[in-house]
Amino acid sequence: MSEAHEASLTTGGTQGAAIRLERVLPDPPRVVWQALTDRDQLKTWFPCDVIVADGRWEPGAAITFAFGPEPDALTIKGEVLEAREPESLAFTWGEETLRFTLTPHGEGTKLVLVDELRPGVAARNAAGWDSCLEMLAGGARDKDAWQPRFERYTALFAPALGEQEGPPAGMK
Template sequence: MTQAELRTDGARPAVRLERELVDPPAVVWRAITEREQLRAWFPCDVDVAGGVWEVGAAIAFRFGEEMSDMTLTGEVFVVDEPKVLVFSWGEERLRFELAPHGSGTHLVLIDELPADAAARNAAGWDECLDRLAGLEPGDWKARFDTYAATFEPLVGPQSGPPTA
C-alpha cells in the first residue's frame, strides 16, 4: 500500500493514489472497464450505457442494500485505451492513468472531490486498489483516521462513511 496524496493545486481538491500492478496495461485496462472484473474491486456495480466505454456514454453506479440501494450517475469524458480513462462518479471525477512498468503496470488514480470527502475516499480507494492488486484490504478506519489528521489542516473537517 502506498499513501494517498492530497492535491490542492487544481480547481477542486483531489486525492492521488498509485499502485504497481503485476499485470500489463492491457490486462489492467480490462479490470477497470469490464463490468464483471470491476465487481471484484470497485465499490459498486458499474453499468455503462450500451456496455461500451466511449466519450459521452452515461454510467450508472449501483450500490447494494448496505447503501440503501443508492445509485449515482456519471459520464465518460476520456477513453484512451489502454492509457487513460476519465469519468464522473456522482459529483466526483475519476482519472485512471496506466503506464507500462517492467512487465506490469504503474496505475495512478486521481479523484477530484468535495474537500470534506478527501480522507474518506482516500481510505476507500486504498482498499479498492489493494483488491485490484490482489491484496487483502487493510483497516479502513485506521486509514481514514490517518488521512483525516493529515488532510484536515489543509482542507478542513472530514466526513466519515456515508450514512445509509
C-alpha cells in the same frame, strides 16, 4: 509520506481538492485496462456495480453506479469523459471526477488514480480507494482497514482542508 501506497493531496482545481494514489501492478496495461472496464472484473475491486450504457466505454456514455440491488439502494450517475485504451480512463462519479492513467512499468503497469473531489471527503475517499486498489492488486477485502486508514488520512488532510466527513449513512 510514510507508507509506500500513501495517497497524496493537492488543493485547488474545479472541486477544491484532489487525491492521488499510485500502484505498481504485475500485469501489463492491457490486462489492467480490462480490470478497469469489464463489469465483472470491476465487481471484484470497485466499491459498487458499474453499469456503462451499451457496455461501451466511450466519451459521453452514461454510467450508473449501483451500491446494491435493493430498489432504495444508493445510486450515483456519471459519464465517460475519456477512454484511451490502454492508457487512460476518466469519468464522473456523481460530482467527482476519477482519472486512471496506465503506463508500462517493466512487465507490469504503473496505475495512477486521481480523484477530484470536495475537500471534506478527501480522507474518506483516500481510505476507500486505498482499500479498492489493494483488492485490484490481488489483496483481500478487509472491512476493518477503512477506519484506521480514514483516521490516518484525516490527520494528514484536515490541517489543509478542514473537517473531514465519514462514510455516508449505512456505509463503511
